[in-house]
Amino acid sequence: MNVIRRIEHWGDVHQTKWLDFLRIILGLVIFGKGVSFISDTTTLQNLITDNNVFGFSGVLISVAIHLVAFAHLVGGILITLGLVTRFAVVIQIPILMFAVFFVNLTKGFSMPNSELWLSVLVLLLLILFWVIGSGPLSVDEGLKNKKGRRYD
Template sequence: MNVIRKIEHWGDAHQTKWLDFLRIILGLVIFGKGVSFISDTSVLQNLITQNNVFGFSGMMISVAIHVVAFAHLVGGVLITLGLVTRFAAVIQIPILLFAVFFINLAPGFSMPNSELWLSVLVLFLLIMFWVVGSGPLSVDESLKHKVGKRYA
């Protein structure tokens, strides 16, 4: 637990405003992916069925799609607002790991496989914001100052 506290402290001490704009864009991309999963579940269902590593049945695939879509919608909003960003990033990381290694890696490392590159980039950014945190332009930061003023 001490290592996690040190990482959080380092991340809080090394925040810049330009990273906040990157965090907002990341949150919007994740939210957009959630919307696309909800609007066309058949595409994602075909991807999972083609690369069915764990032997999921049709019902389990459907539940997984809805859980992933919900996690992307909620996580995207939380990351965009900068509200419990580290928690939202940690929830997204396993989903992106699964997307990178089991879904998008099957077609291979090629330029047309843009989903793989997007997934790798989003995974890298999620890990970075898990370490760095919300930043100065976030709901977390404004709540921290309001609570500090109230009890000062």
């Protein structure tokens, strides 16, 4: 537990504002992916059934699609706002790991496989923001500053 607190402290100390803009873009990309999952569930369902690693049935695939879409929608908003960012990122990391290793990697490392490269980039950014946290332009920082003020 001490190692995690030291990593969080290091991340809190080494924050820059340009990374906040990157966090906002990352949150919007994840939110957009959640919207695309909701709007076209048949494509995602076909993608999961083609790469059915865990042997899910039709009902479980449908539930998984809706859970992933919900996690992307809520997580994308939380990451964009910088509200409980580390928690939102930790929820997204297993989804992206599954996307990289079980779904997109089966198509190969070709340049037309842009989904693989996007998934790898998003996964690396999620790990980065898990370490550094929200940043100075976030709701978390605003709440932290508001808590520290004294109202006399």
